Amino acid sequence: MSFRKALWCVFFLGVLCAAGSFVGQYVLGMNPCVLCIVQRVAVIATALLAFLCACCPNSRCIERVINAVVVSLAPVTGLGVAIYQIYIQHLPLIDQPSCGAPWTFRLRDAPLFELYEPIIRGSGNCGEVQRILWVPLPIWSALFFSAVLLWVWVWFWRCRCEGVRK
Numbered sequence: 001m002s003f004r005k006a007l008w009c010v011f012f013l014g015v016l017c018a019a020g021s022f023v024g025q026y027v028l029g030m031n032p033c034v035l036c037i038v039q040r041v042a043v044i045a046t047a048l049l050a051f052l053c054a055c056c057p058n059s060r061c062i063e064r065v066i067n068a069v070v071v072s073l074a075p076v077t078g079l080g081v082a083i084y085q086i087y088i089q090h091l092p093l094i095d096q097p098s099c100g101a102p103w104t105f106r107l108r109d110a111p112l113f114e115l116y117e118p119i120i121r122g123s124g125n126c127g128e129v130q131r132i133l134w135v136p137l138p139i140w141s142a143l144f145f146s147a148v149l150l151w152v153w154v155w156f157w158r159c160r161c162e163g164v165r166k
Contacts, residue, residue: 001155002058002159003058003064003067003068003155003156003159004054004058006151006152006155006156006159007050007051007053007054007058007067007071007152008050008054009151010046010047010050010071010148010151010152011047011050011051011054013047013144013147013148014043014044014046014047014048014050014148015047017043017047017144018040018043018044018047021036021040021043022118024130024132024137025121025122026118030130030137031122031123032121032122032123033085033099033122033123033124033125033126033128034099034100034102034103034122034124034126035081035082035084035085035088035099035126035138036085036122036126036137036138036141037103037119037120037122038078038081039078039081039082039085039138039141040119041119041120042074042075042077042078042081042145043074043078043141043144044119045073045074046071046074046075046078046145046148049070049071049073049074050071052070053067053070053071064156064159065156068152068153068156071148071152072149072152072153075144075145075146075148075149075152076145076149078141078144078145079141079142079145079146079149081141082138082139082141082142082145083138083142085126085138085141086136086138086139086142088126088127089126089127089128089129089136089138091127093127096126096127097126098124098126099124099125099126100124101124102120102121102122102123102124103120103121103122104117104120104121104122107120
């Protein structure tokens with residue numbers, strides 16, 4: 001498999017996970033918190049960056065380095081947010097910090113709000129634990145971001161000099 005195909009796999013996995021987050025919200029009735037929405041945006045950004053990098057040149061080693069770094073930006077951010085939310089959810093209720101006002105409240109007067117409002121609709125309770133298959137959602141997010149980082153860098157390492165050998 002080439003590095004470009006690995007990026008396409010990241011794109012399709014990101015689209016699948018983003019679709020899953022919308023199904024969870026709009027079909028299963030899970031109301032995402034502020035940190036969940038940041039993780040959702042990181043998943044969407046991961047998919048978009050993987051798409052853009054898969055469409056960019058990947059023939060030289062420096063191009064693969066740049067693409068691997070660019071694709072890694074959103075998952076690193078999302079992984080940090082997911083780990084923070086896991087930490088918050090393991091605190092006693094009295095010690096859980098507030099996540100602040102929901103994004104829909106914060107951005108309601110922003111330009112083009114109606115276009116992106118379905119993506120950021122949610123609550124402000126980050127300590128509430130919601131599960132799919134008995135696993136809390138931030139753990140699923142952390143697994144996604146970790147898998148993407150591992151996948152991209154393993155395939156980068158395997159393909160780092162394939163253009164030089166030919």
